[in-house]
Amino acid sequence: MKVGDLSVYIDMSLLKPFSKLPALNAATILLVEREERFQQNLADALVGDTTVTVNVRLAKSLPLPMDNEESRPRIDLVVFIINLTSELSLKSAEASLKYLDPGYFLGKVCFLATNARNTSVPTERLDAMRKLAASLHCPLLFAEDQTPDGVNSATERLLTVLKVAAGLVPTATALYLSSLTRCTIPPDIDQPSFE
Amino acid sequence: MDDFGRRLLQRLVRRTPAQALKATLGKWERLTVAQRQSVDFTQPKVAVMEQLVAIFEENGWTVKHITELEMINYMENANRGMWHAFQMTDPKDDANAVEMMQFKEQFKSHLSELVRHVSVKIKKHTDEALWIRIAWGDSYSPPNHLKPTYVVHHLQTPYVFVTSLNSKQKPFLVQALILSTGYQGIKDANLSGQKLTAIRDLLMKQYQQIFPSKYNSPLTEKNETVSNPHIEREQSEHASKRLQMACEAFGDGIVPQLQTAVYKLETKFRGDANTNRTMTKREGPFRCLVKFASTNLLESFRECASSGIASTPVSPLLSSITLKGRNYFVVTENGLPSSQT
Amino acid sequence: MLNMEQHRGSAVRTPINGVPVQKRSKSYRLSYGSCLGAASRFGFTPTLTARRFSTTRRVSKLHNVKEKINADQLALLVKMEWKLSYVTPLYQFRHTKLKSYSRQLSVFITAEKQQGLAVDVDRVQNSYRVSFSLVHGMAGTDDAETVLIQVHSKHMFAKKDEPQKLIWSGWLTCMNGNSDYLGSLPKDFICLPLFGSSGPEDLTSLVQSWFKQNFDCCIGPLEISHTSLQWLAALWTNCHNEDNIQHLKLIWSLPVAPPLQITYTVDPQDAWDLWGSVRKGSGAEKVREEEEPGKIIDIDEVMSFMQGLNSHFYKHFRLDLSSGSLKEVATSLGSAKYNGKIKISNSKYMITTLTLLTEGALLKMPI
Numbered sequence: 052m053k054v055g056d057l058s059v060y061i062d063m064s065l066l067k068p069f070s071k072l073p074a075l076n077a078a079t080i081l082l083v084e085r086e087e088r089f090q091q092n093l094a095d096a097l098v099g100d101t102t103v104t105v106n107v108r109l110a111k112s113l114p115l116p117m118d119n120e121e122s123r124p125r126i127d128l129v130v131f132i133i134n135l136t137s138e139l140s141l142k143s144a145e146a147s148l149k150y151l152d153p154g155y156f157l158g159k160v161c162f163l164a165t166n167a168r169n170t171s172v173p174t175e176r177l178d179a180m181r182k183l184a185a186s187l188h189c190p191l192l193f194a195e196d197q198t199p200d201g202v203n204s205a206t207e208r209l210l211t212v213l214k215v216a217a218g219l220v221p222t223a224t225a226l227y228l229s230s231l232t233r234c235t236i237p238p239d240i241d242q243p244s245f246e
Numbered sequence: 247m248d249d250f251g252r253r254l255l256q257r258l259v260r261r262t263p264a265q266a267l268k269a270t271l272g273k274w275e276r277l278t279v280a281q282r283q284s285v286d287f288t289q290p291k292v293a294v295m296e297q298l299v300a301i302f303e304e305n306g307w308t309v310k311h312i313t314e315l316e317m318i319n320y321m322e323n324a325n326r327g328m329w330h331a332f333q334m335t336d337p338k339d340d341a342n343a344v345e346m347m348q349f350k351e352q353f354k355s356h357l358s359e360l361v362r363h364v365s366v367k368i369k370k371h372t373d374e375a376l377w378i379r380i381a382w383g384d385s386y387s388p389p390n391h392l393k394p395t396y397v398v399h400h401l402q403t404p405y406v407f408v409t410s411l412n413s414k415q416k417p418f419l420v421q422a423l424i425l426s427t428g429y430q431g432i433k434d435a436n437l438s439g440q441k442l443t444a445i446r447d448l449l450m451k452q453y454q455q456i457f458p459s460k461y462n463s464p465l466t467e468k469n470e471t472v473s474n475p476h477i478e479r480e481q482s483e484h485a486s487k488r489l490q491m492a493c494e495a496f497g498d499g500i501v502p503q504l505q506t507a508v509y510k511l512e513t514k515f516r517g518d519a520n521t522n523r524t525m526t527k528r529e530g531p532f533r534c535l536v537k538f539a540s541t542n543l544l545e546s547f548r549e550c551a552s553s554g555i556a557s558t559p560v561s562p563l564l565s566s567i568t569l570k571g572r573n574y575f576v577v578t579e580n581g582l583p584s585s586q587t
Numbered sequence: 588m589l590n591m592e593q594h595r596g597s598a599v600r601t602p603i604n605g606v607p608v609q610k611r612s613k614s615y616r617l618s619y620g621s622c623l624g625a626a627s628r629f630g631f632t633p634t635l636t637a638r639r640f641s642t643t644r645r646v647s648k649l650h651n652v653k654e655k656i657n658a659d660q661l662a663l664l665v666k667m668e669w670k671l672s673y674v675t676p677l678y679q680f681r682h683t684k685l686k687s688y689s690r691q692l693s694v695f696i697t698a699e700k701q702q703g704l705a706v707d708v709d710r711v712q713n714s715y716r717v718s719f720s721l722v723h724g725m726a727g728t729d730d731a732e733t734v735l736i737q738v739h740s741k742h743m744f745a746k747k748d749e750p751q752k753l754i755w756s757g758w759l760t761c762m763n764g765n766s767d768y769l770g771s772l773p774k775d776f777i778c779l780p781l782f783g784s785s786g787p788e789d790l791t792s793l794v795q796s797w798f799k800q801n802f803d804c805c806i807g808p809l810e811i812s813h814t815s816l817q818w819l820a821a822l823w824t825n826c827h828n829e830d831n832i833q834h835l836k837l838i839w840s841l842p843v844a845p846p847l848q849i850t851y852t853v854d855p856q857d858a859w860d861l862w863g864s865v866r867k868g869s870g871a872e873k874v875r876e877e878e879e880p881g882k883i884i885d886i887d888e889v890m891s892f893m894q895g896l897n898s899h900f901y902k903h904f905r906l907d908l909s910s911g912s913l914k915e916v917a918t919s920l921g922s923a924k925y926n927g928k929i930k931i932s933n934s935k936y937m938i939t940t941l942t943l944l945t946e947g948a949l950l951k952m953p954i
Binding site for chain 2: 740841842843844845847848849850851852853854857860861863864865891894895898899900902903904905906907910911
Binding site for chain 1: 308407474476477478479481483484485555556
């Protein structure tokens with residue numbers, strides 16, 4: 052394989068935010084989750100929204116298969132669902148990130164962490180999660196995946212972000228919203244401090 | 247009834263739940279309907295015990311009869327203790343022609359020639375399996391009925407399942423089996439478990455197997471859970487492929503309920519060659535023992551593979567459990583399938 | 588899955604944003620444990636002051652605790668498996684009043700046990716004997732002295748002259764606690780954050796509620812985190828050239844239905860070789876040659892060690908252990924379980940282990 056071919060291949064596998072035209076009064080959200088556990092529940096709740104047509108695409112990881120390229124609508128928001136009890140879950144999301152066009156990081160990516168309150172989550176992993184989100188200027192949401200209430204509130208938050216990202220909210224843009232909601236890390240995350 | 251008989255009966259009563267005990271007595275042909283109905287299983291075990299003792303004494307029944315009862319009980323509740331599988335090898339021409347009566351006679355006579363004091367009882371179970379109860383003694387002591395060995399053999403198959411056998415008794419059993427069946431050797435099948443039915447089904451391949459095929463199997467459709475036209479799985483093909491491979495390796499539907507699998511690895515260190523050059527270049531094996539445990543091991547493995555926790559295609563080490571019907575493996579550098587390197 | 592539910596339950600019981608304890612000054616309300624605030628609903632908490640596990644550890648080889656600590660006390664410490672809890676600083680606890688505490692706690696336990704029972708008064712008074720004692724030599728420079736508590740009792744139907752038996756024991760310790768943190772405590776507080784107990788659980792909860800009532804502290808279960816377990820695996824393996832560790836056993840649990848448990852037991856010499864190969868800037872031989880006491884171990888080395896073990900496993904079984912969680916680590920030097928049970932079988936390595944656990948306890952405190 053020639054170098055030229057390789058670059059084409061990589062280019063094709065990148066998911067781009069503006070390569071397709073948007074559909075009328077519709078928004079498409081891509082849920083990426085290694086475990087494929089929470090995404091189905093979340094998807095069922097998301098499509099229940101009555102104000103706009105919500106399309107949900109589910110994936111285990113990126114890149115997305117080429118075969119679906121044609122039928123796939125423009126994706127307005129990419130959500131990485133990360134189960135903090137699993138190291139693999141975070142590693143897999145990190146690996147998927149490189150298949151996103153940089154344009155997505157202007158407000159069209161968000162992280163949704165589950166099980167953050169579980170005692171088996173090492174603080175180091177939570178730190179790594181926060182650093183990742185902060186370095187990419189993305190919002191980091193925490194969700195409870197075991198209860199209907201938790202699913203509903205996660206759905207509501209995602210819908211709010213999604214509608215803005217899809218350009219359905221006249222007064223806001225994705226970039227504007229993300230500058231308000233993006234994850235920040237405290238300056239002393241790495242060193243112990245006693246004031 | 248003597249003290250020993252009492253102890254034996256007491257142990258049987260104590261170990262068996264009331265309902266199972268009732269079922270066991272129902273299967274025992276010696277009891278009359280009236281006798282059977284007279285036992286009240288709702289009362290405490292001590293009282294049940296006394297009632298049974300009375301019945302036994304009334305009929306003049308002894309240890310022999312209690313062991314009969316114990317055997318029926320064991321056959322109905324085979325999932326206790328640890329069962330080990332053996333496989334007989336080198337069949338003679340008449341291996342498939344051995345009949346039950348012939349086997350019974352020969353086995354009994356061979357074993358009593360080998361061991362001075364031994365008590366053997368053989369019974370045919372409803373599923374055609376032969377159940378053998380052996381109480382071992384030696385030159386000085388009578389057969390110990392408190393620690394019997396149970397052997398299950400399906401005639402016309404090379405498989406034998408054994409529980410509670412110690413290493414001293416093993417050569418005698420092996421000898422008697424070889425002499426009374428049409429085989430010339432016997433080897434450890436490296437398969438053990440608490441459920442006799444599970445290890446039998448695994449060895450005899452009596453579970454729903456999925457074979458590799460070019461065409462999509464019905465499994466693929468099963469996996470597609472299209473709940474809503476607005477929800478689309480991008481990688482549904484990958485998912486169904488994973489499920490297909492998981493089922494090929496570990497079976498479909500209800501799988502034999504194994505509890506453990508053990509691997510003794512004596513292979514070279516196989517970490518990441520880039521990050522750990524010292525170790526990968528090191529001479530000699532990296533010795534470790536890996537034990538997998540679950541209430542249903544094959545089901546756990548199947549989910550590992552279908553959910554992607556285990557990469558597909560499934561590691562030959564794991565698929566060997568069903569393929570070879572084993573759950574104990576010693577893996578050395580030579581024995582390792584080449585795809586691993 | 589069931590396990591996770593339980594753990595979540597325990598996490599929810601833990602106050603998240605700090606318990607309002609008026610007596611305490613602001614200065615240390617901002618310190619330890621506020622990392623729990625990280626679990627708040629949003630990824631940004633402006634006032635978050637994070638306190639993390641140390642990323643390096645000094646392994647001093649000269650812990651001759653045998654010479655310092657009373658032999659009977661040491662024998663007890665290494666004999667039992669201890670269930671761990673964390674304890675917030677004790678208000679007005681005095682090491683000089685241990686005798687009076689012994690009396691008070693005996694009375695408390697007896698009274699609680701007696702509730703609703705009509706028993707012979709003379710007998711009851713003797714039925715629980717509590718003794719508090721100091722464990723000399725088990726503390727770092729800034730730490731408060733370790734306290735050992737033992738409860739003796741007789742069987743209900745024991746004869747008069749039969750001696751009382753030890754039925755419960757526990758200890759409170761602080762081993763090399765962060766000196767900045769200890770220094771920030773007001774004068775009336777004593778910090779003994781790590782509580783170990785061994786014996787019937789009803790007694791454990793009685794002792795704990797007595798502490799809560801008398802010293803205005805919070806006590807809660809302490810898990811040994813994934814990271815701590817990985818640290819212990821490395822720290823223990825690091826001792827193999829001095830004391831044979833016999834084996835390195837790691838128990839993992841994978842989240843599938845039904846749950847899959849994997850016990851990974853590595854030959855001690857091979858584990859040691861792997862450990863040597865991940866030590867920075869040194870092959871296995873070099874580490875062995877160096878005899879200087881007090882070596883620094885870095886978290887990166889611990890992680891590469893675990894990574895090495897996991898990738899060897901993956902190459903054979905194509906199963907990724909990192910999708911699950913580490914539940915237990917054991918060698919002949921001791922064993923540690925995620926549910927907060929620890930056994931330290933060799934006194935030589937007690938200090939290192941307790942230092943790690945003290946750090947974990949300080950992190951867990953909901954201040």
